[in-house]
Amino acid sequence: MLNLTPAFSLFGCQRAFFKELKCYKIFNIASTIKKIEKDEKVFQEVMDEVSSSEGVLWAFPLYYLLVSSQYKRFIELIWERGTAGVFKNKYTAVLSTSIHFFDHTAHNYMNAICDDLDMKYLGYFSAAMYDLMSRKGREKWTLFASEFFDGIQNRVPTAKKYSPILYHPLDYVPGSPGQKVSIQGKRVLILSDLKEPNNNLGRMIERFRNSFAEDVTVISLHQIDIKGGCLGCIQCGYDYQCAYGDQDEYVQFYKDHVNPADILIFAGTIQDRYLSSRWKMFFDRSFFNTHTPSLTGKQVGFILSGPLRQISNLRQILEAYTEWQQANLVDIITDEEEDSKVLDARLQHLAERVVHLAEKHYIKPKTFLSVGGMKIFRDDVWGKLRFPFQADHRFYKKHRVYDFPHRNYKARIMNAVLILLTKIPSMRKEIYRKRMKEEMLKPLQKIVQGEK
Ligand SMILES: Cc1cc2nc3c(=O)[nH]c(=O)nc-3n(C[C@H](O)[C@H](O)[C@H](O)COP(=O)(O)O)c2cc1C
Known part of the structure; x- marks a missing residue:
């Protein structure tokens, strides 16, 4: 049996493709995540199907350089509920749809998750949104699918791309704060997904906050009423109005706290090679700004608890996110240091630098991450996406994002x-x-x- 766990239904069934299949089952994970989370029986039903299957196809639309927060939550549940063993030695492949904006980071992530689950990874298929419209696109997909089935049938050998993570965090004991840093009238927001303050992340946040002479705003994402993840309805495309409206606090929070901040510190704990699904929900829901940068000119720092040095893909996601948002990534600090004193010094230095660079209005030069990424948005909003994303089109026109053909x-x-x-x-x-x-x-x- 082949077991499919997509967030959306499988593209129109190709006969040749399914000839080799005895039976398959589709679970719409993202749209039913609340049920899966609440009702252990529903979750167990998915696990039972995985257990009796010969292959698993992970399928999803790309959301913010990764899978959606709902899908991420499902991946967290696998470990939280101790069912990772169910996936062991299952053949697997990954299918995504996107506009190819950082689809590679989503695929790196899923490949690593499959490796962590001890699955037999047979590759990925990254389809652009309209690839299936062309005969060539359909042929490619059919070929990929038949390779997948052949791989399962012939029990082909597979290799792991990612080593398991070995993480022995330091027990961080903060020292007394150094010289207090004046925020010079800047607005500082420390945003975290902290639930329990007495851990490394809680202590790092406290130490960082105490570096400042004045009070700074510290908010946990758990304090904000966020009803759910992004629905992908793209109602925001016309004029940045989120479909959730005032049903929850997210948009108002973003407008009241995130938009006015000069300095933004994102703090979180690394969970299965990304941040928590709560953080992912924060990023996904910020899609009400569609493809328009909403953090322009801000200084951004990350304070993370977890093995970032072993997850270069996550580092790239954080760098790309900040750069694309036209903000300045000052530093990413983790609890991977060997000594609490070193961590103290780094947190103190971060406090000094964010204020100093905010005063200088410094934004470091762009790299391929945003130069390349922005060209994808530019071309797509100029082309096919102009009608659904009219707000972006107006913004791109006004801010001369359309820099082609050049007038030089x-x-x-x-x-x-x-x-x-x-x-x-x-x-x-x-x-x-x-x-x-x-x-x-x-x-x-x-x-x-x-x-x-
Ligand atoms: C919240 C949100 C975030 C998105 N982030 C990305 C992204 O990072 N990269 C990308 O290429 N496409 C991104 N997209 C576009 C979707 O991946 C694309 O619309 C999707 O693949 C279409 O599939 P569907 O028709 O099944 O929803 C995003 C869409 C939404 C709604």
């Missing part, structure tokens, strides 16, 4: 002339062999010499 007429004329010149063999030789590098450096030399 000087470059256009130069290109036309120089391309014509290179049609002449002697000129081509002269340009490519002798002049190219020198000419490319000339504008920069002028700047450097001008500054001397």
Whole structure:
């Protein structure tokens, strides 16, 4: 039996694809997560099906560089309820739909989860939203599926990509705070998913908060009434209005506390290679801002308890998130230090730096993470997504996110002339062999010499 656990129904059944299947079952995990969480019997039914299956296909739409918070909660439940063993040695594959914005981080995460569950991972299929519209797209998917079934049938060997995590945290004992840092009128918000203050995370937050001369706002996500995860209804696409409206406190909280903050500290405990599903819910629900950055100009720090050094994928997610949001990631501090004193010093330094950089309005130069990511949004909102995401379109137009085709007429004329010149063999030789590098450096030399 093949067991499918997607958050959405399987793409139209291909006959060739299903020929090899005796039977399959689909569980819509994300939309039924509250039931699965509340009713152990419903959860057990899923586990029983997994147990009697020969293969498991994890399927989901990409939400904020990962799976949705509802799906993440399901993954947490597997360990919380001690049922990880059910997945052991099951053949598995992963299917996602997305616009290819950080689909690789979601797939790295799922691959690692499959490895942690001791499953036999046979690969991933990352479909763009409309791939199935083309014959080629359907053929690719069918081929992937048949490879998956063949793999199961032939009991092919598989390899793990991720080693198990070994984490022996230090028992953090904070020292007395150093010199108090004045917040210089900046608004500081420390947001955490803390439930129990007497652990490393609680103590790190307390130590960090005590670094400041003035009071700063500390809020736990558990204090905020958040009714559920993002529904993916995209009602927000027209004018940033979330479908939850005032049914819960999320949007108002974001507007009252997150938007006005100059300095944002996100604090959390790493749980199965990401933060908690509560944190994921916070990120997913912020989608009411759709593809429009909502943290522009803010200084951001992360204070985490957990083995971040062993999860480079999570680091990349945090870096990409902050950079795409046009905020400045100052530092990520974890309790992986060997000595409480080192952790004290790092927390103190973070407090000093966030205020200093906020005063300087410093945003570090972008990297591929946001330069590349933003081009995906730009192209999609300009194209197919313009109608559903009209608010983004208005914002992108106003803020010149649409930077193509470029209007650099000087470059256009130069290109036309120089391309014509290179049609002449002697000129081509002269340009490519002798002049190219020198000419490319000339504008920069002028700047450097001008500054001397
Ligand atoms: C809250 C939210 C977050 C999203 N985050 C991402 C993302 O990080 N990367 C991406 O490529 N697509 C992202 N998307 C787009 C969805 O992945 C895409 O709409 C989905 O695959 C469509 O599948 P569906 O029709 O089954 O919902 C996001 C959509 C929503 C609603």
